Amino acid sequence: MREAYHDQLETILEDLVTMTRAVRQATQLATDALMSADAAEAERVIAGDAAVDTMREQIEESSFELLARQQPVAGDLRMLVAALRMVADLERMGDLAVHIAKVARLRYPDPAIPPVMEGTIRQMAEVAEVMVSTAAHVVETRDVDAAMRLEARDEEMDQLRRQSFRTLLGDEWKDGIEPAVDIALLGRYYERIADHAVSMGRRVVYLVTGEHPAPTA
Amino acid sequence: MREAYHDQLETILEDLVTMTRAVRQATQLATDALMSADAAEAERVIAGDAAVDTMREQIEESSFELLARQQPVAGDLRMLVAALRMVADLERMGDLAVHIAKVARLRYPDPAIPPVMEGTIRQMAEVAEVMVSTAAHVVETRDVDAAMRLEARDEEMDQLRRQSFRTLLGDEWKDGIEPAVDIALLGRYYERIADHAVSMGRRVVYLVTGEHPAPTA
Structure with a gap:
């Protein structure tokens, strides 16, 4: 019984890692669709979100069942509660990848991103993808140092975002309102x-150390 | 012991209602700050978010303690898991009110919203406030009908958002990039x-009926 119980806990963690990788892939495909104005790729991301939602349901159900049947305490209880939260983070991340794909679809056959902004958006996408990969690694290995590095990466994202606003509001911006709103x-x-990748990292830090990392923002 | 346990469950629900009302007030104040370019009011919303975060911590802690000590099953377990989720919704809603206040602060002493857009933004704010009030009512009374009405209200929000895009991208828009990005x-x-208010409503529907309402979007 205890054996089966720990197998189930282990399976939940593995499923979380699988789901994180699926979300990373959705983010990457959405960026590809956006950058190459590829409507078919955008549709694949949008349709693929159902699979992410199904993963969420499965993980939620398993976690809830384990909570109800095994009444775990201490570390295992914390882990299940953390899993329920991370799965909510991941669902939102999947939705956000869909939003990105929908911008690509809305502007097709035109590219949504004017050349002057391509570099910044590519960098934002890259930082996001690396952060989601790191989140998968952190859930898999409980690597607290990697989790802490997510916060530094997030600062990079904030800088890129500020840079995008400077470009939008600067003299070099000749592309008008519509792409400005999209961007x-x-x-x-x-x-x-x-942000959600950071939040996943913080949940793992709490699981491992029992302490909430101090917020940086 | 059982008495105290049910008191604790009851207190968690009451605290959720209090937190929902605090978030509603933050949303309303943020809108006031935005519409009247009131920097002091914006600062109050921004500073006030710490109190919302403290409520979240308290509710999370009580829920977790109850999970760990009382090992609730069935309905009570579902309720505690729902409380943990709703508290996460509410924290985000508080953050979003802060984001609104920060736009007011950023553009002060100018108003962020050009006259042509005031009506639409006011309507969006009103719909949001009513929805958060309804969410408080739903948590307090478990009124499933009111919870279902949240979905219809959300459709109104989507329409207002589409209308705001039509104005931004239409010929009447003479206000340039910066307010377009803000809006x-x-x-x-x-x-x-x-969306978070709808999600709270759906969690209550699930608690009461044991069934997930069909997604409308």
């Missing part, structure tokens, strides 16, 4: 993906 | 507050 929202989506 | 993001913040 303001896209920046918000990438920033929120990054 | 795109403000629309997103109000929309997200509304």
Whole structure:
């Protein structure tokens, strides 16, 4: 019985890692769709979100069942509560990747991002993807140092976002309102993906150390 | 012991209602600050978020303690898990009110919203506030009908958001990039507050009926 119980706990963690990797891939595909104005790729991301939602349901159900049947205490209880929270983070991250894909779809066949902004958006996307990969690694290995590094990466995201606003509001911006609005929202989506990755990292730090890391922002 | 346990459960629900009302007030004050370019009011919302975060910590701690000590099953377990989720919704809603206040602060002493957009933003704010009030009522009374009405209200929010984009991208827009970017993001913040209110409603519906309401979007 205890054996099966620990197997179930282990499976929940493995499923969380799988879900994190699925979200990372969705983010990457959404960025590809955005950068290459690829409507088919955008559709794949949008359709693929159902699979992410199914993963969420499965992990929630397993966690809830374990809570109800095994009545875990201390560390295991903390882990299950953390899993329920991380799965909510991941669902939102999947939704945000869908939002990015929808901008690509909305502007197709035109590219949504004017050349002057391509570099910044690519960098934001890259930082987001690396952060989601790191979150998967952190959940898998409980690597507290890597979790702490997520906060530094998040600062990089904030700087890129400020840079995007400077470009939008500067003299070099000749592309008008529509792409400006798209970019303001896209920046918000990438920033929120990054925030959720930080939040996953903080939950793992709390699981391992029993302490909440001090907020940096 | 059982008595104290049910008192604790009851207190958690009451605290959730109090927190929901605090978030509603923060949303309303943030809108006032935005509409009247009132920097002092904006600062009050920003500073006041610490109290919302403290409520979250307290509710999380009580819920966790109850989970660990009383090992609730069935309905009570579902309620505690729902409380942990709703408290996460509420914390985000508080953060979003802060984001709204920060736009007011950033543009002070100028108003952030050009006259042509005032009506739409006011309506979005009003819909958001009513939805948060309804969420408080739903948590307090478990009124499933009111919870379902949140979804209809959310549709109204989506329509207002589409209307704001039509104005931004239409010929009547003479206010340039900066307010357009602000309004795109403000629309997103109000929309997200509304989404979280819907999500709270759905959690209560699930608690009462044992069934997840079908998603409308």
